């Protein structure tokens with residue numbers, strides 16, 4: 001959601017802030033702003049729209065150097081998308097500037113109290129109360145004022161605060177919204193996400209909930225909200241600038257689709273045992289007894305990660321015979337889920353590791369005594385830190401809002417976990433070996449699927465979709481490929497704004513078939529497997545109603561050539577592994593349709609990469 005950058009002790013403050021904001025553009029935002037303290041003067045500027053607007057218009061006249069600076073990209077929650085509502089928000093005397101990620105849930109009460117004391121508000125945001133509250137509590141110590149204000153806030157926040165009265169201080173506080181501090185030689189930087197600081201320093205400290213940091217030129221201190229000093233845990237940031245560069249690709253989404261062979265190799269790297277029939281998962285920390293006594297697995301996630309979870313259910317139930325429940329985190333957190341501590345394993349899947357709903361569901365299940373396991377991509381993210389144990393996907397930084405490589409990496413991680421638990425139970429060495437062989441072949445197979453002529457075929461289909469002014473799409477799949485249908489539909493709708501629905505193929509006749517006519521493209525995932533004939537029946541039913549069929553099937557299957565309007569083929573692999581291949585043309589189709597429609601592929605409207613608010 002909102003992006004945060006801040007610094008103290010950096011020579012080129014303005015440039016650092018602008019480049020930091022640009023690196024956070026992928027998070028999703030609608031306006032931006034910055035504040036710099038220079039010569040005891042606080043200057044600020046804001047703009048609606050792209051960071052570019054801030055750079056070339058609103059902030060042009062800001063001081064380039066400053067002792068401290070903060071900058072923000074806003075994803076509107078309270079209050080519309082206007083310059084007034086953009087951050088930073090200032091106190092009444094224009095001495096204090098605040099940027100904030102999160103939602104202050106008690107802001108109406110706080111605002112009413114402040115207004116009754118004569119404070120005049122300039123925006124509709126919840127954030128502005130923080131600036132006025134700090135001002136009210138500010139005597140001569142900004143850190144203390146921020147700490148006291150933070151104690152009065154309910155909800156979530158990651159904030160950075162500067163004041164012209166303390167030009168050599170920047171204060172950060174966190175409760176529920178990520179903040180990372182980068183420590184350099186004579187400078188300190190802050191960000192909501194590491195891409196903003198990669199290349200500046202590789203020494204970082206991830207702030208925990210309930211912590212306040214006071215950074216000055218000569219160092220920093222960390223406290224709890226109760227003022228207890230904390231020894232910071234400084235870690236090495238293992239990310240390179242290349243990982244956030246586009247290279248020759250026009251968009252991050254396309255780059256990340258192409259990253260998949262490498263990403264999946266990284267997910268498996270060092271985890272396959274030399275004998276080839278078992279895996280080694282260092283972070284899993286599940287004892288053999290725990291794995292043997294498992295009676296149920298609950299997988300919790302949102303969006304694309306939820307689709308990966310569903311594939312996990314199909315795989316685990318098929319291969320391990322352990323019942324799996326897949327839950328939307330947003331629903332689970334407000335239900336009263338049944339947890340049997342000794343019997344259950346609760347798995348939380350999240351690319352960012354910061355999704356508010358998934359995090360809340362994790363805390364709720366932990367509170368109920370569940371043993372928790374995380375599958376995250378972002379190292380040291382909040383979910384990764386709060387689970388009992390887990391597995392990183394190591395897919396590399398994913399910047400495109402539409403998740404691609406994180407999805408396939410999550411599926412691979414779930415397969416590794418399946419083998420890990422399976423080998424502690426009754427999975428045969430042959431089964432494990434077959435699965436491992438099939439998984440290890442996937443990077444090479446995806447590579448082949450990204451060959452020029454194959455891309456051209458999908459571009460032709462995309463051109464057709466755009467030429468027909470398509471407004472609706474249906475995606476059908478069965479078994480392991482039903483979640484792929486859901487994922488294909490999500491990809492299409494989030495970046496091309498074409499309404500798309502995913503369905504289990506056989507459910508079509510229970511409703512969606514009414515939608516089918518010559519204008520309705522239907523993507524059918526129909527690999528040659530045990531239920532291929534059934535899916536073929538569905539295709540015949542669509543064609544009988546003049547539907548436009550785009551079929552994804554296995555190489556060598558020519559039966560569909562005369563029936564479907566377009567046939568995309570993928571290599572034959574064993575059924576559980578098939579989703580890793582069938583999803584790739586659907587990612588590409590969504591990408592090319594959106595691109596051909598001239599849309600902002602990497603920054604689709606209204607969406608944010610990391611959904612850190614409810």
Ligand code: M6R
Nearest residue numbers: 303304305350351352355402403
């Ligand atoms: O970071 P997470 O995996 O927890 O994110 C979950 C969803 O917000 C995310 O997958 C979203 O659906 C993507 N935009 C899908 O492309």
